[in-house]
Amino acid sequence: MTTLDELPIRDDLRGLRPYGAPQLDVPVRLNTNENSYPVPEPVVDAIAKALAAELRDLNRYPDRDAVALRADLAAYLGHGLTVDHLWAANGSNEIQQQLLQAFGGPGRTALGFTPAYSMHPLLALGTGTGWIPAARGADFGLTAADAVAQVRAHRPDVVFLCSPNNPTGTALDPAVVAAVLDEAPGMVIVDEAYAEFARPGTVSALAVLPDHPRLVVTRTMSKAFGFAGGRLGYLAADPAVVRAVQLVRLPYHLSALTQAAARAALAHRDALLGTVAAIMEQRDRIVAELRGRGHRVADSDANFVLFEVGGDQAAAWRTLLDAGVLVRDVGLPGWLRVTAGTPAETDAFLAAMEKVREREE
Ligand SMILES: *Cc1c(COP(=O)(O)O)cnc(C)c1O
Numbered sequence: 622m623t624t625l626d627e628l629p630i631r632d633d634l635r636g637l638r639p640y641g642a643p644q645l646d647v648p649v650r651l652n653t654n655e656n657s658y659p660v661p662e663p664v665v666d667a668i669a670k671a672l673a674a675e676l677r678d679l680n681r682y683p684d685r686d687a688v689a690l691r692a693d694l695a696a697y698l699g700h701g702l703t704v705d706h707l708w709a710a711n712g713s714n715e716i717q718q719q720l721l722q723a724f725g726g727p728g729r730t731a732l733g734f735t736p737a738y739s740m741h742p743l744l745a746l747g748t749g750t751g752w753i754p755a756a757r758g759a760d761f762g763l764t765a766a767d768a769v770a771q772v773r774a775h776r777p778d779v780v781f782l783c784s785p786n787n788p789t790g791t792a793l794d795p796a797v798v799a800a801v802l803d804e805a806p807g808m809v810i811v812d813e814a815y816a817e818f819a820r821p822g823t824v825s826a827l828a829v830l831p832d833h834p835r836l837v838v839t840r841t842m843s844k845a846f847g848f849a850g851g852r853l854g855y856l857a858a859d860p861a862v863v864r865a866v867q868l869v870r871l872p873y874h875l876s877a878l879t880q881a882a883a884r885a886a887l888a889h890r891d892a893l894l895g896t897v898a899a900i901m902e903q904r905d906r907i908v909a910e911l912r913g914r915g916h917r918v919a920d921s922d923a924n925f926v927l928f929e930v931g932g933d934q935a936a937a938w939r940t941l942l943d944a945g946v947l948v949r950d951v952g953l954p955g956w957l958r959v960t961a962g963t964p965a966e967t968d969a970f971l972a973a974m975e976k977v978r979e980r981e982e
Pocket residue numbers: 654711712713714715738783787812814840841842843844849853854
């Protein structure tokens with residue numbers, strides 16, 4: 622058998638392993654921030670019907686520009702956005718890859734404030750974009766002054782902001798986004814994968830799109846919509862940005878089946894987003910319970926919670942797994958991340974956390 626090392630692979634990929642959280646068969650899976658609720662039956666039926674209607678025409682390529690889907694996404698977002706401001710792809714990961722293909726690439730740099738979404742540096746790697754890991758302050762916070770100083774020092778071609786931030790869970794102060802937009806010489810991408818879960822009063826960067834042609838807001842149907850398996854992400858930006866990513870997208874990147882399924886899901890968004898309030902309730906319950914037990918916990922505007930275990934997080938992760946609960950070790954010493962799911966999943970997680978405590982005593 623040929624080993625990877627024997628192939629003439631790019632030097633910057635040599636020795637790397639594929640990214641991905643462990644997909645383990647465990648009763649309680651709270652490690653990838655999926656929506657724990659299955660797609661409701663009426664929506665299953667609607668998606669099945671929409672897919673069936675496409676099947677005869679699968680001999681033809683799909684609408685390359687996904688116009689109908691983009692119009693539906695614009696209507697969902699509101700803010701006066703139209704089809705020309707929207708672009709869709711197979712997950713917001715692909716959206717961000719296309720953005721780096723268009724605005725990053727060899728000889729260019731992208732900057733993000735770590736800890737943030739681990740895919741941002743990997744997408745930079747894959748597109749040959751130099752990655753600049755900028756820092757957050759105490760308690761994973763990010764102030765406007767701190768963000769601006771680091772952008773000024775590095776003058777990156779692309780800045781990634783993540784709000785609500787993964788893995789910390791906290792949304793950014795809009796003043797940080799505004800300050801970075803003022804200072805950044807290039808594109809500013811605000812990854813809002815968890816926007817639907819934000820606490821009341823949280824402001825989306827969509828609100829300032831009209832004044833900022835170099836701002837891109839990325840969203841996804843993977844989390845709040847419970848549509849992770851459907852693979853549908855999108856962006857909202859100035860129409861010129863949409864024309865830019867159209868230069869690098871593969872023709873027909875979004876299958877007719879994906880487009881049809883996503884449109885059917887969007888048409889039933891009330892049913893799909895109906896789980897968001899219940900998930901936020903479990904999120905707030907996890908935060909309150911863990912704080913009550915003396916853990917440090919980051920404020921969360923997302924469907925997950927970052928908490929300090931007080932000791933070796935890898936050992937705590939293992940103890941939780943042995944108790945049938947899979948959470949995420951994001952590589953932050955002393956901290957773990959847990960997804961908020963159903964009330965029963967919260968019960969199981971909190972019970973398993975008692976085991977972690979017992980081990981330490
Ligand atoms: C889960 C997540 C995404 C979603 O990626 P998809 O490709 O749309 O599934 C994007 N950004 C962040 C920060 C995430 O945590």
